[in-house]
Amino acid sequence: MTEPAVLDQAAPVRPALDLTLPVAPVREILERAFAEDAPSGDITSQLLIPAAARATAVLNARVPGVLSGATVFRDAMQLVDPATKVELLVADGETFDAGTHLARVSGTARSVLLAERVALNLVQRMSAIATKTAEFVRLTEGTAARITDTRKTTPGLRVLERFAVRCGGGMNHRYSLSDAVLAKDNHLAVMTGGDPARLTELLRAAKAQLGHTTHFEVEVDSMDQIEPVLAAGVDTIMLDNFTLEELQGGVALVAGRARVEASGNVNLGTVRAIAATGVDVISVGALTHTVAALDLGLDVELTAG
Numbered sequence: 001m002t003e004p005a006v007l008d009q010a011a012p013v014r015p016a017l018d019l020t021l022p023v024a025p026v027r028e029i030l031e032r033a034f035a036e037d038a039p040s041g042d043i044t045s046q047l048l049i050p051a052a053a054r055a056t057a058v059l060n061a062r063v064p065g066v067l068s069g070a071t072v073f074r075d076a077m078q079l080v081d082p083a084t085k086v087e088l089l090v091a092d093g094e095t096f097d098a099g100t101h102l103a104r105v106s107g108t109a110r111s112v113l114l115a116e117r118v119a120l121n122l123v124q125r126m127s128a129i130a131t132k133t134a135e136f137v138r139l140t141e142g143t144a145a146r147i148t149d150t151r152k153t154t155p156g157l158r159v160l161e162r163f164a165v166r167c168g169g170g171m172n173h174r175y176s177l178s179d180a181v182l183a184k185d186n187h188l189a190v191m192t193g194g195d196p197a198r199l200t201e202l203l204r205a206a207k208a209q210l211g212h213t214t215h216f217e218v219e220v221d222s223m224d225q226i227e228p229v230l231a232a233g234v235d236t237i238m239l240d241n242f243t244l245e246e247l248q249g250g251v252a253l254v255a256g257r258a259r260v261e262a263s264g265n266v267n268l269g270t271v272r273a274i275a276a277t278g279v280d281v282i283s284v285g286a287l288t289h290t291v292a293a294l295d296l297g298l299d300v301e302l303t304a305g
Contacts, residue, residue, distance in 0.1 A: 017093075017166040017167075017169070017171070018166065019092050019093050019163070019166060019167060021071060021072070021159070021160070021163050022159065025159045026071075026072060026075060026159070026160070027075070027079070029122075029156065029157065029159070029160065030072075030075060030076050030079050030118065031079070032156070033076075033118045033121075033122070034076075034079065034080070034114075034115075034118055037117060037118055038114055041114070042110065042113060042114040045109070045110045045113045045114060046110065049109050049110050049113065049302070050109075051108075051110065052108075053108070053109040053110070053302055053303065054106070054107070054108060054109060054302070054303045055105075055106070055107065055108070055109035055112040055113070055300055055301065055302050055303065056104070056105065056106045056300075056301050056303070057104070057105040057106075057112055057116075057298050057299060057300040057301070058101050058103070058104055058105075058298070058299050059073065059101070059102040059103040059104075059105070059120075059123070059296060059297075059298055060099070060100070060101060060102065060296065060297050060298075060299055061096050061097070061098055061099065061100040061101075061102055061295075061296055062098060062099075062295040062296065062297055063098050063294060063295045064095070064096060064097050064098050065095070065096060065127050065128075065130070065131035065294050066093065066094070066095050066096075066127065066130040066131045066133075066134045066167060066168050067090050067091070067092055067093065067094055067095075067096060067102060067123075067127055067130065067167070068092050068093070068123075068126035068127050068129065068130035068163065068164040068167035068168070069092070069122050069123035069124075069125075069126035069127060069160065069164065070088045070090065070091060070092045070102065070103065070123065071088070071092065072119075072122050072123060072126065072160065073086070073103060073119045073120075073122065073123040074086040074088060074103070076115050076118050076119035076122065077105055077107070077111075077112070077115045077119055079115070080111045080114050080115040081107055081108060081111035081115075083107060083108075083111075084105065084106070084107030084108075084111055084112065084115070085105070085106045085107060086103060086104070086105050087103060087104040087105075088102075088103050089101050089102055089103055089104065090102045090103075092130075092163075092167050093130070093166075093167040093168075093169075095134070102296065105298075109300075109302050109303075112300060113300070116298050116300070119298070120296065120297075120298055121293070122160065123296060124293035124294050124295075124296050125154075125157075125160075125161075125164075125291070125293050125294075126160055126161070126163070126164040126167070127164070127294040127296065128164075128291040128292060128293050128294040129161055129164035129165060129167075129168065129287060129288055129291050130164045130165070130167035130168035131168065131294060132168065132286070132287055132291050133147065133149075133164070133165050133167075133168025133169060133170040133287050134168040134169055135268055136168075136170065136268065136271055136282075136284055136287070137168060137169040137170055139268065139271050139272045139275075140271060140272060140275040140282070143275040143276060144278075144280065145262075145274070145275035145279055145280060145281065145282050146170075146171045146280065146281050146282070147169075147170040147171065147271075147282055147284060147287075148165075148170060148171045148172060148173045148281055148282070148283045148284070149161070149162060149165045149170060149171075149172055149173055149283070149284065149285075149287045149288055150173055150283050150284070150285045150287075150288070151173070151174075151176070151177075152285040152288055152289040153288045153289070154288070158175070158176075161288045162175065164288075165287055165288070168287075170284075170287065171281075173283055174215070179215075180214060180215040180216070180217065181206075181210065181214060181215065181216045181217065182217045182218075182219070182238075183203070183206075183216075183217070183218045183219065184219045184240075185219060185221055185240070188218070188219075191206075196225075196228070199225070199228045199229065199232075200228045200229070200231045200232050203218065203228075203229065203232035203234065204231075204232040204233065207232060207233060207234070215235050215236065216234045216235050216236075217234060217235060217236035217237070217238060217261070218232075218234045218236075218237055218238065219237075219238040219240050219263070220237060220238065220239060220240065221240045221241060221242075223246060223249060223250065223253070226250060226253050226254065227253070230254065230257050230258060234258055235258060235259060236258055236259040236260070236261055236281070237250075237254060237258045237259070237260055237261070238261040238262075238263050238283075239260060239261065239262055239263070239279070240263050240264050241263070241264035241265055242262065242264075244273055244274065244277060247262055247274060247277040247278075247279060248277045248278065251277055251278040251279060252278075259280045259281065260278070260279045260280050260281070261279065261280065261281040261282070261283060262274050262277070262279040262281070262282050262283070263282075263283045266282055266283070266284045266285075266286070267286065271284070
């Protein structure tokens with residue numbers, strides 16, 4: 001196997017990412033979460049905590065990381081009680097050290113305790129994704145390769161998890177099956193009926209039916225598929241589970257005729273060498289489907305009303 005190409009330290013600066021969340025989908029997620037967690041209220045707090053009791057709380061980082069979900073944490077607290085005050089001390093997308101105070105909360109004790117678990121669950125998961133993404137992005141510095149997520153997200157939480165990837169400096173792939181054409185191996189097998197000689201013709205006919213703004217990507221799993229796919233005029237070609245040597249050869253063969261995406265066998269130990277082959281995009285399912293919640297805690301103090 002040949003050695004990976006030397007990293008280009010003069011690679012262009014990565015673009016600034018949009019770190020805003022749509023209001024309606026976030027509210028819907030929170031409403032579903034509270035309907036699940038407290039369908040008839042918090043009977044423990046109602047039994048043990050006086051209605052007039054007040055609480056102050058601090059969201060503390062027990063490990064270092066990258067924050068994502070600060071505004072979701074705030075919205076969760078205030079959905080339970082709009083009078084709850086939340087001061088965000090660290091913004092989404094910012095790094096923090098262990099021991100950092102990330103937010104302060106004050107309100108009725110019952111409201112804070114009811115909101116605590118939903119708010120924490122979401123900010124912990126989102127921050128874990130942002131932190132993991134930042135690790136991948138750091139390892140590809142000096143290359144032109146972009147780190148992107150995949151559709152391997154938690155059902156119902158995609159908008160939050162995709163946002164978390166952006167907080168970590170990554171990019172988003174297509175949001176859903178409705179956003180772009182991505183023909184994978186199973187699509188090609190059914191489409192060609194086992195006759196690979198028809199691949200170019202069938203892809204070209206399919207592309208002719210698309211609007212001019214619809215992105216067309218095709219996955220290949222062998223070098224001999226690259227030329228037939230490129231001949232159809234696709235926008236992106238995905239090299240799936242290629243070795244480093246094959247990725248280098250694939251990039252050379254494509255020669256700028258399409259964007260090149262690498263997928264498969266991507267982890268923190270392999271991503272830098274993959275980026276060094278010259279690919280444009282590296283999609284990483286592990287950003288969202290294998291992370292463990294980041295260790296953040298809400299330290300609550302109850303006071304008399």
